[in-house]
Amino acid sequence: MPQPVLKPVREQVVVVMGASSGIGRATAARFAEQGAKVVVAARGEAGLRSLVEEIRAAGGDACAEVADVTDPAQVQRVARRAVTEYGGLDTWVHAAAVLLVAPFEQTTPEEFQRVIDVNLMGQVHGAMAALPHLKRQGGALIHISSMGAKRGVPLQTAYCASKHGLDGFLETLRTEVRREDLPVSVTNVMPATINTPLFDQARTKIGVKPVAPPPIYQPDVMVDAVLYAAEHPVRDLVVGGSAKALILGEKLAPRVMDALMARFGFEAHDTGEPKPADAPDNLFAPLDAYNTARDGFDGSAWPRSLYTFLRRQPLVNRIPLAAEALAVAGFVLKPLIR
Numbered sequence: 001m002p003q004p005v006l007k008p009v010r011e012q013v014v015v016v017m018g019a020s021s022g023i024g025r026a027t028a029a030r031f032a033e034q035g036a037k038v039v040v041a042a043r044g045e046a047g048l049r050s051l052v053e054e055i056r057a058a059g060g061d062a063c064a065e066v067a068d069v070t071d072p073a074q075v076q077r078v079a080r081r082a083v084t085e086y087g088g089l090d091t092w093v094h095a096a097a098v099l100l101v102a103p104f105e106q107t108t109p110e111e112f113q114r115v116i117d118v119n120l121m122g123q124v125h126g127a128m129a130a131l132p133h134l135k136r137q138g139g140a141l142i143h144i145s146s147m148g149a150k151r152g153v154p155l156q157t158a159y160c161a162s163k164h165g166l167d168g169f170l171e172t173l174r175t176e177v178r179r180e181d182l183p184v185s186v187t188n189v190m191p192a193t194i195n196t197p198l199f200d201q202a203r204t205k206i207g208v209k210p211v212a213p214p215p216i217y218q219p220d221v222m223v224d225a226v227l228y229a230a231e232h233p234v235r236d237l238v239v240g241g242s243a244k245a246l247i248l249g250e251k252l253a254p255r256v257m258d259a260l261m262a263r264f265g266f267e268a269h270d271t272g273e274p275k276p277a278d279a280p281d282n283l284f285a286p287l288d289a290y291n292t293a294r295d296g297f298d299g300s301a302w303p304r305s306l307y308t309f310l311r312r313q314p315l316v317n318r319i320p321l322a323a324e325a326l327a328v329a330g331f332v333l334k335p336l337i338r
């Protein structure tokens with residue numbers, strides 16, 4: 001089947017859903033910097049407004065649409081805004097998500113449902129809104145998932161269930177797109193832990209501000225991957241070598257991974273920074289306090305991922321497992337080269 005031909009980013013109209021903070025915010029800013037026209041959306045009006053101001057001040061073109069992804073009508077409105085404001089839609093990036101860090105036995109049905117509604121149904125609503133526009137002239141549907149889509153992590157039952165659901169949704173959607181010969185690429189981006197306000201905004205029931213298993217990468221590593229997928233039809237992109245290692249470990253030895261998660265997975269969430277269960281969070285309504293791309297892990301976050309860099313090299317991708325082998329070699333040799 002011929003691959004869809006995607007326009008250069010500078011000629012694209014892009015929607016970023018979940019752009020008020022974190023990966024979505026950094027991605028929208030980079031798209032605009034590279035000349036794309038960008039519609040940014042989320043619930044938090046203040047965050048969107050400040051992002052549009054930043055983009056315009058830097059000479060870019062952007063507009064904002066307030067929307068909650070759990071409401072399909074609001075998501076449809078975002079897609080229509082791209083058409084009325086800029087005349088079409090070339091790439092839809094769906095980043096919106098919430099995180100609940102709690103033992104399953106302390107999770108309420110309402111909390112579990114809400115995570116599924118935002119993280120899974122929200123992505124479904126995004127695809128429903130974007131596909132009719134993308135299939136007209138070709139385009140990219142880019143869903144931000146997680147390494148948690150392939151391997152469950154303790155204290156994140158609802159989050160990992162939502163991301164596993166997203167995996168099944170995208171796999172199936174892709175087959176239908178292919179069968180119909182639609183000129184649309186469907187990409188599943190699965191990051192490792194990224195330095196974003198996700199953790200500050202999360203609902204936590206473990207007494208501390210949570211984080212996910214290390215290492216932590218800077219959002220730019222994700223942004224590079226998303227912009228690559230906007231120009232190159234790619235099935236999935238794992239971002240961060242640690243995410244690849246986790247996913248490979250799950251494929252090869254799931255029981256060993258169960259044991260490792262039970263032994264180390266709980267403590268891996270502990271930042272040591274006290275946060276009570278009734279601290280404000282963004283599960284049901286936005287927190288306007290976190291209008292930034294990065295969180296506070298700047299001191300320890302990795303600015304690059306060799307694995308993800310290699311995955312973006314067409315020559316390396318032609319050889320099975322070459323990116324994985326080169327990344328492992330790079331990781332091992334790095335201390336020796338220094």
Ligand SMILES: NC(=O)c1ccc[n+]([C@@H]2O[C@H](COP(=O)([O-])OP(=O)(O)OC[C@H]3O[C@@H](n4cnc5c(N)ncnc54)[C@H](OP(=O)(O)O)[C@@H]3O)[C@@H](O)[C@H]2O)c1
Pocket residue numbers: 017018019020021022023024041042043044045047067068069070094095096097098118144145146147190191192193194195196197198199201212282285286287
């Ligand atoms: N950071 C990580 O370690 C990590 C790792 C793996 C995967 N991811 C994935 O990366 C994506 C981006 O997350 P992030 O790390 O950048 O977190 P973030 O900074 O918390 O960003 C989440 C975005 O989603 C929006 N959002 C939340 N609920 C929404 C709703 N109901 N409707 C519309 N927008 C909503 C938030 O804005 P409002 O609150 O203003 O609506 C915010 O713009 C998510 O899909 C996340 O699962 C992140």
